C-alpha cells in the first residue's frame with residue numbers, strides 16, 4: 001500500500017521556485033519559506049502554488065500583495081514555527097483572488113504548542129490563524145485546517161467573500177487545552193458567504209460582530225458554542241441569514257447577545273432550518289445583558305434586536321440545559337415558527353419578547 005503513495009510524492013516534489021519572464025501566464029511554486037520569494041511571486045505570478053513549507057516562527061505567511069485575479073493553491077502540509085505572539089499566521093488581501101487547497105493538503109497550526117486552556121484570556125500569547133482582510137469578490141475554498149492556537153478565521157474589512165468547503169478540525173483541543181478557537185469571526189464586512197463547511201472547535205462556530213449582508217449556510221458545527229451574533233455593542237449588525245446547518249455537542253445552538261448599556265442595532269436576522277443535538281447550555285438564547293464577557297442579568301434597550309425570524313429550529317438539548325432563553329429590552333418585529341427544541345430542564349428567562357412573536361420559553 002505504501003509504494004503507490006510514495007511514487008506519487010516523488011513525482012509531485014520538489015518543483016523549483018521560478019519566475020518566468022512572461023508573467024501573464026506565470027505559475028510559481030514556493031517550496032521553501034522565504035518572505036522575499038513570496039512577495040515577488042505575488043508581484044509576478046497569476047498562480048502561486050505553496051507546497052509543504054514551514055513558515056518561520058513569528059512570521060505571517062503574507063498573501064496581501066496578490067495580483068487581481070490571482071490564484072493560490074496550497075499543497076502538502078504547511079506549518080508555522082512556535083513563538084508567543086498574536087499572529088496572524090496567514091493573511092490574505094486582494095481583488096477577485098481565489099485561495100484553495102489541493103487534495104490532502106493541510107494547514108497545521110500545531111495548536112498544542114500554545115494551548116494552555118486560557119485561549120485569548122491569558123497565559124501564552126497565541127497567534128490567530130487566518131486573517132482575510134480587504135478581500136473583494138474573492139473566494140476561499142477546499143481548505144483543510146487543523147489545530148488552531150486560538151481564533152481560526154478572523155474576517156475583517158472584506159466585501160464579497162465566499163468561503164466554501166473548509167474543514168476546521170480542532171478536535172485535539174477538546175482534551176488538549178484548546179480555548180477561544182472561534183471558527184469564523186466577522187466584523188466590518190459586507191457580502192460574506194460561509195457555506196459547506198465543517199467545524200470541530202471549542203468556541204463560536206460563527207460569531208458576527210458587525211457589518212451586513214452575511215450568509216452562513218449548509219455548515220456543520222461540533223464541540224463549540226454554536227452559531228452566534230455578538231456580542232454586539234456600539235456597532236451594527238444587519239441582514240444575516242443562518243440556515244440549513246447542524247449544531248451538536250455545543251454549549252449553545254443559536255444565540256444573539258448584545259452588550260449591556262451599549263448603543264447599536266441588530267436588525268434583519270434569520271435563523272432557519274437548523275438542527276441541534278446534545279446542546280449543553282441553551283438551545284436558543286437571546287440576551288441583551290452582556291458585559292465583560294458575561295451576563296449581568298439586566299438587559300438594556302440601546303442595542304435593540306429587530307426584524308428577527310427564527311424558523312424550523314429542531315432537536316435536543318441535554319437535561320441540564322435550557323431549550324429557549326430570552327432576556328432582552330426594546331425588541332420588535334420577531335417571527336418565530338416551527339421551534340421544536342426539547343429535553344432541557346434548566347430554569348429560563350422569558351423577558352422582553354415582543355407581542356405576537358410566536359414564541360414561548
Ligand SMILES: *[C@@H]1O[C@H](CO)[C@@H](O)[C@H](O)[C@H]1NC(C)=O
Pocket residue numbers: 022023024025
Ligand atoms: C505571454 O504568454 C501569453 C500566453 O501564453 C501570450 O499570449 C503572450 O503573447 C506572451 N507575451 C509575451 C510578451 O511573450
Ligand SMILES: *[C@@H]1O[C@H](CO)[C@@H](O)[C@H](O)[C@H]1NC(C)=O
Pocket residue numbers: 244245272273274275312314
Ligand atoms: C427543517 O429543517 C430541517 C433541517 O434542520 C430540514 O431537513 C427540514 O426539511 C426543514 N423542514 C421544513 C418544513 O422546512
Ligand SMILES: *[C@@H]1O[C@H](CO)[C@@H](O)[C@H](O)[C@H]1NC(C)=O
Pocket residue numbers: 243244272273
Ligand atoms: C428550509 O428547508 C425547506 C425544506 O427543505 C426549504 O424549502 C427552504 O428553502 C429552506 N430554507 C432556507 C432559507 O434555505
